[in-house]
Amino acid sequence: MTEENAGGVAKRFLYVNRRAPYGSIYGLESLEVVLIGAAFEQDVSLAFLGDGVYQLAKGQDTKGLEMKNFSPTFRALEDYDVTKLYVEKEALEARGLREADLVVPVEVVSAERMAEIMEAQDVILSF
Amino acid sequence: MLHTVNKSPFEHKALETCLKFARQGSAVLLIEDGVYAAARDTAVSQQVQDALKSVQVYALKPDVEARGMQHRVMDGIRLVDYGGFVDLVAEHNAVQSWL
Numbered sequence: 409m410t411e412e413n414a415g416g417v418a419k420r421f422l423y424v425n426r427r428a429p430y431g432s433i434y435g436l437e438s439l440e441v442v443l444i445g446a447a448f449e450q451d452v453s454l455a456f457l458g459d460g461v462y463q464l465a466k467g468q469d470t471k472g473l474e475m476k477n478f479s480p481t482f483r484a485l486e487d488y489d490v491t492k493l494y495v496e497k498e499a500l501e502a503r504g505l506r507e508a509d510l511v512v513p514v515e516v517v518s519a520e521r522m523a524e525i526m527e528a529q530d531v532i533l534s535f
Numbered sequence: 536m537l538h539t540v541n542k543s544p545f546e547h548k549a550l551e552t553c554l555k556f557a558r559q560g561s562a563v564l565l566i567e568d569g570v571y572a573a574a575r576d577t578a579v580s581q582q583v584q585d586a587l588k589s590v591q592v593y594a595l596k597p598d599v600e601a602r603g604m605q606h607r608v609m610d611g612i613r614l615v616d617y618g619g620f621v622d623l624v625a626e627h628n629a630v631q632s633w634l
Contacts, residue, residue, distance in 0.1 A: 428568045428602065430568075430598075431543070431567050431568035458546060459568070462571065462603075465604075466603055467603035467604075467605065468602060469600040469601065469605070472596065472597025472598075472601065473601045477601070479603075503545065503574070504575060504576035504577040504580070
């Protein structure tokens with residue numbers, strides 16, 4: 409345990425992302441909260457289910473929308489020791505995407521494995 | 536009639552319902568999360584391909600690009616910019632938004 413969280417306990421936080429990136433504010437807000445949790449040196453994992461996998465799609469270019477393209481921020485998570493990104497296999501396949509189509513390395517997992525990951529958490533935040 | 540669909544076909548029924556009621560010769564414009572329906576090789580691409588036999592399908596380019604789908608758009612779907620959106624609205628007698 410480090411100085412910063414001495415006296416506190418690092419909990420296992422899972423952030424569950426189920427929304428596509430720009431149709432709502434959920435994806436961007438989730439990422440903001442993830443960065444806050446990581447700054448407090450908690451044990452952070454991210455799960456991407458359903459349309460949430462679209463947040464990680466390569467090639468996003470939001471110039472025409474005048475909205476912030478937040479997909480490059482996923483690449484910065486590693487600097488905050490956030491490296492556990494789990495992606496639902498079935499969701500990727502239904503959308504014609506492969507791991508190579510995503511902006512960061514992830515672990516592609518079955519629904520059953522995802523359920524186990526959820527079960528192992530102390531706190532789950534859903535977006 | 537111009538139909539617009541702004542919901543992801545994977546999480547909502549808006550596209551499916553739209554296509555059920557879109558008559559031959561009408562136009563369907565995919566916008567916002569609706570543009571995911573324009574991608575090739577997905578669980579809904581066959582449904583869209585079938586629709587292309589009777590309706591013209593368009594997708595709003597800035598929404599396609601924002602979502603990184605610009606290299607995945609299936610053949611037969613036309614991309615339009617905001618000006619093209621306005622033209623489509625002007626060309627059709629009515630607009631039905633499938634929200």
